[in-house]
Amino acid sequence: MATRQKTSRKAAATAAAIRRARTANGRAHNSDAGDDIGLDALIGHAGYAVRRFQLWIFQDFIKTLATVDIRPTQYSVMTVIGANPGLSQMAVAKRLGIERARLVHLLDSLEERDFVSRIPSATDRRSHALHLTARGKTALAQFKRLAAEHERHVAEKIGKDNREQLLQILACFT
Amino acid sequence: MATRQKTSRKAAATAAAIRRARTANGRAHNSDAGDDIGLDALIGHAGYAVRRFQLWIFQDFIKTLATVDIRPTQYSVMTVIGANPGLSQMAVAKRLGIERARLVHLLDSLEERDFVSRIPSATDRRSHALHLTARGKTALAQFKRLAAEHERHVAEKIGKDNREQLLQILACFT
DNA sequence: TATTGTTATACTCTATAACTATA
DNA sequence: TATAGTTATAGAGTATAACAATA
DSSP states (O other): OGGGGHHHHHHHHHHHHHHHHHHSOSOTTOOSSOTTSOOGGGGGOHHHHHHHHHHHHHHHHHHHTGGGTOOHHHHHHHHHHHHSTTBOHHHHHHHHTOOHHHHHHHHHHHHHTTSEEEEEOSSOTTOEEEEEOHHHHHHHHHHHHHHHHHHHHHHHHHOHHHHHHHHHHTGGGO | OOGGGHHHHHHHHHHHHHHHHHHSOSOTTOOSSOTTSOOGGGGGOHHHHHHHHHHHHHHHHHHHTGGGTOOHHHHHHHHHHHHSTTBOHHHHHHHHTOOHHHHHHHHHHHHHTTSEEEEEOSSOTTOEEEEEOHHHHHHHHHHHHHHHHHHHHHHHHHOHHHHHHHHHHTGGGO
16 A cells, blocks of 8 residues: 555655755865864774765765665666576575665665566576666666766775775775 | 664674674685686676675674674774774774764664763753773773784785785775 | 566665754 | 753655465
8 A cells, every 4th residue: 555655755765865965965074173072982883974974975876876876776676687688586585685675675766667587497486587678787787887976086085096996995895 | 663673683683794704705706616717807807806805804893893793884984983083983984984873873882882082062051072991991992002002913814915016005995 | 496577665864954052 | 142051853774564466
């Protein structure tokens, strides 16, 4: 019964997310106040820095792709399907570390927008082969251009060389 | 009305979180399957690597501090209060980038456990001066030892030098 | 029996609005 | 009027459990 309301709710939520991302930028440094408040042990914790960085990076991604209304997880799903057509939902979920239950809803919304289609598997009637639609392929190409722009923002923020070092250091987590 | 159930619910949730953290370790690499599934453009995105890294790092933190039942955000709140006694809730929220509405609940649970106390401000009757209790100070010392152990896990995972480079690169986000 | 996709539920985190009591 | 703390609500994300269809 809640299913019918999804579209309008999601649209409203997305608009809110975009508003947030637009306004809540440029304060990565806590320029508001409290620069004199010490962080003590937190300074030495990689997890704290990584969390703050991730908040910034996701906000910039959402803002940069706001015109096409695509969030980081949706982008990752479409990218993997685009690069590996015919994957099952289980395979995508495992590869990206997403719960298969959650992927169901992600794919619902991408299918509603005609970016992805679930095609019955020829070999296993339980599973779906995931493909991008023609519209999805065109759209993904545009998303990739915008995502590359976002990536340039990251390079501007932390420095080009630092960004590359970071990618190298964290390569084992991809 | 939901307030009364919180304690038992939270306890159950925490137990579940600990179980998760205990079992869901060691698969940071997607060793399950799908190593032959290409990530395409995702490989070049800092945000994807950072997200995966953060998932790993938070799970290890939760696991390492499971015996004392402290999560990353609770730790950060106690650390900042410990280093800056008398801060208001607004000041802590701003410094850590937490919503003030959320900090209310975080402090509720830390106060219930007698780690933190809200003392009426002498100068502004709207605000609270936050302090660690005696018990909180002792507890925090132990949390810091465990957090340092967690930090050693990070160093083992990505390498000691890489961890230090990472901290340097992301220093502007703390 | 085990697995795929699905539905439902619960908890965490983030964001927002509105209320109160102060300032 | 504006601010500090609080309460309530909604959405995203994560984790589980349970079910039907299929293997």
